[in-house]
Every structure is written in C-alpha cells, then in structure tokens.
Amino acid sequence: MTTFLRKRIISSAIPLVFVVFGVFCLARLTGNPVNLYLPLSATSDQRAAFSAEHGFDQSIGAQLWDYLGQVVRLDFGTSLRTGQSAADMALTAFPATLQLAAVTMVIAALGAILIGSLAAYRPNSVADRIASFLAMAAASIPDFWFAITGVLIFGVNLALLPTSGVSGGPEVWILPIATLLIRPFGVLVQVVRGAMVAALSAPYVKVARSKGAGEKRVIFGHALRNAITPALTVAGDLTIGLVNGAVVVETIFGWPGIGKLMIDSILQRDFAVLQAAVLLTALTIFALNILIDVCYALLDPRVRQAVPA
Amino acid sequence: MLSSVRRSPLLSALYKPPRSQSPAPRPGRRRRGRAPAAGLAAAALLFTSACTVANSDTGGDIGAAGGNTLRIVLDQEPPTLEPCESSLASTGAVVRSNVTEPLVERDPDSGELEPLLATGWRQTAPTTWTFDTRPGVTFQNGQKFTAEDAAFSIDRAVNSDLSCNVDGYVFDDSGVDVRATSDTTLTVTTAKPDPILPLRLSFIEIVPRTTSTEAKVRKPVGTGPYAIGGWQTGVSITLDRNDTYWGKAPAFARARYVWRSEPSVRAAMITKGEADLATALDPQDATEENSVAYPNNETTALRLDGREAPLDDIRVRKAIDMVIDRQSISETLFGELGEPAAQLVPKGVVGFNNDLVPTEPDLKAARALVKAAAADGAPVDRKITLVARNGQFPRVAETAEALQYQMARLGLNVKILMTDTAAHLQYQLRPLPENVGPIALLIMHGNQAGDAAFTASQYLLSGSPQSTFGTPELDRRVAAATALAGEKRQKAFAEVFAYQNEAVAQYVHLAHMRGLLGLSSSVRYRPNSATGDELRLAAVSRAEGKSR
Numbered sequence: 001m002t003t004f005l006r007k008r009i010i011s012s013a014i015p016l017v018f019v020v021f022g023v024f025c026l027a028r029l030t031g032n033p034v035n036l037y038l039p040l041s042a043t044s045d046q047r048a049a050f051s052a053e054h055g056f057d058q059s060i061g062a063q064l065w066d067y068l069g070q071v072v073r074l075d076f077g078t079s080l081r082t083g084q085s086a087a088d089m090a091l092t093a094f095p096a097t098l099q100l101a102a103v104t105m106v107i108a109a110l111g112a113i114l115i116g117s118l119a120a121y122r123p124n125s126v127a128d129r130i131a132s133f134l135a136m137a138a139a140s141i142p143d144f145w146f147a148i149t150g151v152l153i154f155g156v157n158l159a160l161l162p163t164s165g166v167s168g169g170p171e172v173w174i175l176p177i178a179t180l181l182i183r184p185f186g187v188l189v190q191v192v193r194g195a196m197v198a199a200l201s202a203p204y205v206k207v208a209r210s211k212g213a214g215e216k217r218v219i220f221g222h223a224l225r226n227a228i229t230p231a232l233t234v235a236g237d238l239t240i241g242l243v244n245g246a247v248v249v250e251t252i253f254g255w256p257g258i259g260k261l262m263i264d265s266i267l268q269r270d271f272a273v274l275q276a277a278v279l280l281t282a283l284t285i286f287a288l289n290i291l292i293d294v295c296y297a298l299l300d301p302r303v304r305q306a307v308p309a
Numbered sequence: 310m311l312s313s314v315r316r317s318p319l320l321s322a323l324y325k326p327p328r329s330q331s332p333a334p335r336p337g338r339r340r341r342g343r344a345p346a347a348g349l350a351a352a353a354l355l356f357t358s359a360c361t362v363a364n365s366d367t368g369g370d371i372g373a374a375g376g377n378t379l380r381i382v383l384d385q386e387p388p389t390l391e392p393c394e395s396s397l398a399s400t401g402a403v404v405r406s407n408v409t410e411p412l413v414e415r416d417p418d419s420g421e422l423e424p425l426l427a428t429g430w431r432q433t434a435p436t437t438w439t440f441d442t443r444p445g446v447t448f449q450n451g452q453k454f455t456a457e458d459a460a461f462s463i464d465r466a467v468n469s470d471l472s473c474n475v476d477g478y479v480f481d482d483s484g485v486d487v488r489a490t491s492d493t494t495l496t497v498t499t500a501k502p503d504p505i506l507p508l509r510l511s512f513i514e515i516v517p518r519t520t521s522t523e524a525k526v527r528k529p530v531g532t533g534p535y536a537i538g539g540w541q542t543g544v545s546i547t548l549d550r551n552d553t554y555w556g557k558a559p560a561f562a563r564a565r566y567v568w569r570s571e572p573s574v575r576a577a578m579i580t581k582g583e584a585d586l587a588t589a590l591d592p593q594d595a596t597e598e599n600s601v602a603y604p605n606n607e608t609t610a611l612r613l614d615g616r617e618a619p620l621d622d623i624r625v626r627k628a629i630d631m632v633i634d635r636q637s638i639s640e641t642l643f644g645e646l647g648e649p650a651a652q653l654v655p656k657g658v659v660g661f662n663n664d665l666v667p668t669e670p671d672l673k674a675a676r677a678l679v680k681a682a683a684a685d686g687a688p689v690d691r692k693i694t695l696v697a698r699n700g701q702f703p704r705v706a707e708t709a710e711a712l713q714y715q716m717a718r719l720g721l722n723v724k725i726l727m728t729d730t731a732a733h734l735q736y737q738l739r740p741l742p743e744n745v746g747p748i749a750l751l752i753m754h755g756n757q758a759g760d761a762a763f764t765a766s767q768y769l770l771s772g773s774p775q776s777t778f779g780t781p782e783l784d785r786r787v788a789a790a791t792a793l794a795g796e797k798r799q800k801a802f803a804e805v806f807a808y809q810n811e812a813v814a815q816y817v818h819l820a821h822m823r824g825l826l827g828l829s830s831s832v833r834y835r836p837n838s839a840t841g842d843e844l845r846l847a848a849v850s851r852a853e854g855k856s857r
Binding site for chain 1: 361362363364365386388389472473474475476478481524525527541542543544567568569570571573574577578580581583729730731732734735737738740767774775
C-alpha cells in the first residue's frame with residue numbers, strides 16, 4: 001500500500017506542477033495590468049514605476065523564478081486590487097466552495113444510488129426508461145441556463161426561494177446546489193444503473209437469492225457493494241470538477257467562493273490572487289485524487305496489485 | 310432584527326401542522342416509498358441549515374435586510390473605495406456624496422454648480438480661485454473640517470504620487486498650487502487661467518488631513534451622510550448613517566451594497582423585493598414596474614485608427630460614417646436606450662452642437678468614396694479589426710456584428726474581436742499596441758462633468774490618452790476653446806465637434822445612450838445623468854405607505 005501511495009503521489013504531483021507553471025505564464029501573456037490600476041493619463045514614468053514595483057518589467061522566466069522563491073517561503077504575494085494577502089483571500093474564499101461541493105456530492109451520490117439501483121432492479125421497465133431519460137437530460141442541461149431559469153421560476157414567479165445571496169436560512173443553498181447537482185446527479189445515476197444491472201445478474205446475487213436473502217439486502221447489501229467501485233471513481237472526478245468549476249454558480253448567485261475569486265482575479269489581472277487560488281485548488285484536487293485512489297485501492301485489491309513496485 | 314424571526318417563504322411552504330392536526334392517512338395508500346426521499350431532503354436541509362456559508366457575514370444578506378436598510382445591488386464589486394478613485398463608476402456609486410463630499414457639486418439637471426463643503430467661490434486673480442469653506446462640519450471620525458483639510462485633499466489627489474484616477478481624468482499634468490489661508494478659506498492656483506476650475510474641483514472628495522499620502526485607503530473617512538460600516542471582500546459593503554452629518558439626515562439608517570454580475574439576477578432581485586436599487590439593467594429584463602430609464606451622458610462610437618491603412622484615408626473613414634445605419638441600430642438593438650448621435654457629447658453638456666445631425670446612410674456615395682480611395686492605392690481589402698468589450702453596454706456583441714455587416718457592404722474586410730476590460734484598455738489607451746493592423750474600436754464615452762473640455766482632452770487632441778491621431782488645427786481649436794468661458798466656450802467647443810466630423814473623422818458616432826436603473830416600488834428616487842457614477846443615497850426616500 002505504501003508503494004502504491006508513493007507512486008500515486010508522484011504521478012499526481014506532475015500535473016500539479018504543470019498547472020502552477022501554466023497559470024503563471026498564461027496570466028502574464030494577457031498583458032501588463034498597468035492600464036487597470038493607473039489613471040488614464042498616467043505618464044510613461046508612472047507606468048514604468050508601476051511595472052518595476054510589481055516586477056512586470058522582467059522577463060516571464062525571471063518573474064517565475066522570483067515567484068517560486070516566494071512560494072518556498074510561503075509568501076504568495078499581495079493582491080493588486082485589494083492590497084490584502086493573496087493567500088488570505090484564497091483561503092477565505094475556498095471553504096465556501098468546499099461546502100458547496102461537499103453538500104452537492106453527498107446529495108448527488110445518495111440520490112444516484114437510490115434512483116440508479118431502483119432503475120437497475122427492473123431493466124427496460126417504464127421506471128427505468130424514465131430514470132435513464134431524466135438522468136441523460138440532467139447531465140446535458142447547461143448550468144447557466146438552469147441557474148437563470150431556476151431564479152426566474154423559484155425566485156421570482158413562485159417566490160419560494162431567494163434569487164441569490166449567501167446569508168439566511170437553508171433556502172439560500174437550494175438553487176446553487178440544484179444547479180451544481182444536476183450534472184453530477186445525471187452522470188452518477190447512469191453509472192450506478194449500469195453497474196447495478198451487471199451486478200444484479202452476477203452469479204453471487206443469484207446465490208444470495210437462493211439462500212433466501214430479501215430483495216433489499218440483495219440490492220443494497222450484495223449488488224451495491226460491488227457496483228459502487230466504478231461509481232466512486234466517477235464521483236471523485238465529478239467532485240474535482242465541482243471544486244474547480246463552481247464558477248458559474250458562484251458568479252450568478254454571488255457565492256463568495258474560489259471560483260468567483262478566480263474570475264474576478266482574471267478580469268482584474270490580479271495575478272498573485274489568481275496564482276494563490278489556482279495553487280490552492282490544484283492542491284485540493286491533488287489531495288482528492290490521492291484520496292480517491294486510496295479508497296479505490298482499499299475497495300479493490302487488484303488496483304494495488306496493478307501498480308508495480 | 311426582523312430577519313432573525315421572520316419565516317422564509319420556503320419554510321412556510323414546508324411547514325406542516327402538528328401531527329395531531331394532520332388529516333389521517335387514507336387507507337390503503339402506500340407510504341413506504343416516500344420515506345427515503347423525504348429522509349434525503351430532510352438530511353440535506355438539516356445539513357445546510359446547520360452551517361452558514363463560509364466567508365459570508367452574519368448580518369443578513371440583501372434579501373433579508375431589516376426595514377431600515379436601503380438595499381443596493383451593483384453590477385460589480387468596487388475595486389477600491391479610495392475617494393481619489395471615485396471617477397470609477399463602481400467606486401463613485403458607493404463613495405461619492407455618500408461617504409465623502411466635494412467642495413462644490415454640479416446639478417445634473419441644470420448644469421449649475423452648487424455649494425457643498427464650500428459656501429462660496431470667486432476668481433481672485435486670472436489663475437487663482439478662492440473658496441470659503443463651510444464651518445461647523447465634522448468628519449465621521451470626529452475631526453473638525455477646515456480649509457486645511459480641503460487643501461490637503463486637493464493636494465493629495467492632484468499633486469501626490471498616488472496616481473489617482475481623478476488626477477488623470479480631471480486635471481492635466483501641470484498640477485495646482487493649493488493653500489489654506491485661514492480655517493475657512495483656501496486658494497487654488499493653476500499654471501494657466503482655468504475658467505472651469507470649480508467644476509474640476511467637484512470631482513475631488515474631501516478627506517481629513519490625517520489620511521495617508523503614501524498609500525490609497527481602503528475604508529475612507531469623509532463628511533458625508535454615511536460612514537463605511539464594513540466591507541467584506543466578495544460579499545458586501547455596508548454603510549451606516551452618520552449621526553453627526555451637517556446636512557439633512559438621510560431616510561435610511563443603513564445601506565447595504567451587494568453585487569451580481571448577471572443583469573437578469575439584478576432585475577429579479579428588484580422584482581422579488583430583495584433589492585431597492587439595481588444598477589445597469591438590460592432592456593430585456595426591464596419592465597415599467599422594476600426599472601426606470603435615465604440619460605447617462607454616455608455616447609457610443611467607433612474610433613478609427615487614422616495611422617493605419619486603409620483607415621488613414623479620410624475617404625474610407627467618411628465612407629464608414631456614411632454606411633452605418635444608426636437609426637436601425639438604435640431601434641432594433643438599443644430599444645429605448647439609444648438615440649442616433651452626431652458627436653461625442655449629448656445635449657446638456659457645454660459644447661454640444663445643436664446643428665450637427667446624425668449622418669444618413671448613403672450606400673452609393675459611401676461605395677464611391679471607397680472606390681476612389683482604392684483607385685489611389687488604399688488597401689481597402691486589408692483586414693480591419695473591430696474591437697469591442699463584453700458587457701460594455703447591452704447587446705454590444707450584436708452591435709459589433711451589425712457594424713461588421715454594414716462595413717462589409719463597402720467591401721471592407723472586418724473581423725470582430727471581443728475582449729474583456731483589461732484587453733480593451735490596451736487598445737483604448739496610449740501607448741497603443743503596435744503591429745496589430747488597423748483597429749476600429751467600439752467605445753462608450755461618458756462625460757459626467759458636463760463640459761466638452763473633458764472629452765476633448767481625452768479623445769480629440771493629437772496626443773491625448775484615448776485618441777489615435779489628430780491634427781494641429783484641431784489641437785489649436787481645442788486649446789482656444791478650453792481657455793474661454795460662458796457663451797464663447799459653448800460656441801468654440803461646438804465648432805470643435807463640427808470640425809472633427811468634417812476634417813478629422815476619427816469617430817463614427819453611433820448613439821447617445823440611456824441607462825436603466827432597477828427601482829423597487831418601496832422606495833422613491835429620481836435618477837439623473839449623474840446616477841451611473843454617483844448613486845446619492847440621501848436622495849432616496851421611502852415610498853408613501855410602504856414600510857419594510
């Protein structure tokens with residue numbers, strides 16, 4: 001298991017490094033933020049002074065070297081926009097995104113297991129076809145459209161939910177979570193259903209039934225235990241997608257998370273905050289990847305054995 | 310706070326009477342299948358209700374604000390609340406005349422200057438103006454306001470190394486000499502006579518002389534009717550009523566700003582009653598019940614780079630002017646929010662030329678001009694990049710496409726490049742990008758100062774920050790007009806605009822724009838041409854018979 005873990009950490013760390021380097025270089029290729037932060041009629045001397053103060057007058061390679069030196073000292077720079085510590089801004093925003101992703105995935109996983117299992121119990125029945133159709137539709141709906149439609153229907157027309165915002169009762173969570181939920185839920189229902197159809201026709205299920213096990217125990221006790229592994233892998237990938245891609249939801253609903261911080265930082269060419277936010281997100285994804293692999297290996301010993309020492 | 314005890318609509322919908330009052334379940338009806346789903350929903354609700362959203366404050370969001378709070382939703386979070394940056398629209402919406410105040414203010418309707426922290430002003434020498442400051446005013450930190458604070462604030466904004474936006478927009482590089490001659494008098498001296506100096510000073514927000522001159526401040530102190538209560542980055546800004554305010558107390562004890570970038574959501578917040586004021590609505594989201602249109606002094610135009618072929622040929626520039634169907638664009642794309650334009654400033658701004666009329670489309674004549682230019686060697690098939698900015702105004706992308714189509718009717722090869730603000734600024738401001746070919750830049754210019762000098766100094770002079778070229782004659786005319794006052798000034802700037810159209814043609818004017826302000830039925834507010842940059846909260850009152 002230790003060898004497996006070591007190999008996984010090394011292989012997962014490589015893309016992490018590429019992401020950090022890529023964001024640093026791509027951000028700087030969008031140009032010097034001087035125009036955003038100096039007055040319209042700033043003199044060339046003022047522009048040069050601004051660039052020198054923030055190191056934008058150096059080559060990208062030299063800026064990257066300086067940045068890496070800062071990162072080693074856990075100094076992630078200061079926001080051009082707010083003057084606050086970039087690391088503090090990223091760390092403050094990140095929990096809101098994590099909360100959103102965690103609640104979404106718990107609901108998506110529980111709902112998908114329930115619906116997927118029930119659909120798989122009688123393949124090609126009316127209930128199965130309806131579930132499959134809805135799951136496919138859910139996986140295909142654009143989240144932006146879903147969010148705006150949700151605001152208009154449930155916020156404005158029915159007046160059941162707030163249109164946006166983050167403070168208040170549990171109602172503030174419903175539209176953001178529903179928007180985030182719809183795609184992973186649709187995907188997971190399809191995955192669980194497929195895995196359960198295969199599991200329910202497997203010999204060990206027939207054996208269990210022949211021993212007199214009840215249908216609930218057959219489905220959730222025997223078949224699901226074996227069908228859950230592929231669902232877990234997909235759920236892990238979907239969670240990573242949520243952590244990384246809550247941008248639309250956070251922007252529309254004013255959710256103060258890392259996705260909105262990234263978008264604002266890109267638009268404001270606030271490189272230090274963008275880098276800190278991306279690094280924090282990449283580290284989280286890195287940790288999630290390791291966690292998923294470990295869970296996968298614990299559930300299926302063949303995975304551990306497949307990794308050479 | 311009311312919000313802590315008021316039941317939300319959702320909870321009302323979910324609320325069920327106690328078991329003893331519930332009707333008995335109907336015999337034979339299966340209930341077992343509903344248990345997992347109900348349990349899941351309950352678990353989710355419990356989970357979410359147990360934890361507040363991280364990084365959110367607990368003072369109640371905009372949708373749950375208490376009855377004495379004015380709720381405003383902006384289109385973007387202000388990048389700063391520094392008073393010397395208040396010419397930025399989102400900063401000015403919070404700061405100007407709410408937190409800080411200038412010496413004088415311009416009445417947006419009449420154009421006249423009115424006293425604020427100055428009680429009077431006069432030109433005491435050709436290059437010197439003297440201001441009398443208001444006694445009995447204190448800053449929100451309890452410090453007494455004197456002429457020395459006013460002198461300090463002007464010096465800080467104009468002469469310091471802070472690189473204030475108001476410096477670039479309102480004053481030129483020559484700076485000013487400002488000194489307090491007593492507790493209630495100050496003089497401001499300029500290098501050259503400046504007939505509109507008091508108007509320029511209306512853009513300087515007054516701060517106490519204890520304010521940093523080394524760095525811009527995040528939470529400014531001023532003399533205005535509201536003080537900064539809190540700013541939670543990414544979430545909200547709160548203002549609290551200044552109980553020591555020298556003027557009339559505003560109607561609301563508190564104001565709370567949030568920001569939503571999606572205009573549909575801003576409109577929905579007004580409709581739903583979650584916000585009282587919302588900036589920059591889109592026409593498709595606006596109704597008579599949730600919004601009001603107002604002239605915002607913005608003008609849209611195409612700026613043609615006269616340094617690059619084929620746009621360096623005035624016949625090509627004039628042909629573009631002649632082929633654009635402004636009426637059609639205004640009617641179909643801008644709705645009520647655009648009126649065909651013939652100059653960079655709208656009516657009401659000093660220098661507006663009443664005799665200029667928007668060019669009527671004339672495809673035949675325009676094609677003849679391009680043909681003549683091509684005959685003389687102009688590379689009219691060279692690619693022209695039409696640069697526009699996402700979110701600049703409603704339907705900007707469709708406007709760019711309409712312009713591309715109409716220019717293509719002349720045989721011009723036009724490609725659209727949609728950008729964000731930062732990239733657009735690279736094309737907009739000097740130093741202009743090199744080796745990018747001919748650029749037609751879609752701009753929107755707002756003259757909130759009410760005088761054409763601010764437009765000319767930015768867009769018309771040969772070397773001005775936002776022009777690509779000019780002519781010595783145009784420069785001479787602008788300089789002459791800038792030195793004049795009264796009727797002569799009006800006439801001279803009107804002639805400048807006519808000359809631009811006739812002899813320079815750097816700009817193809819599209820439309821004078823109007824803004825859409827979201828306005829709930831629970832408050833009263835009459836927007837004016839300054840509203841887009843200065844959302845004066847003291848001018849907002851409760852609608853009669855309405856209370857929250």
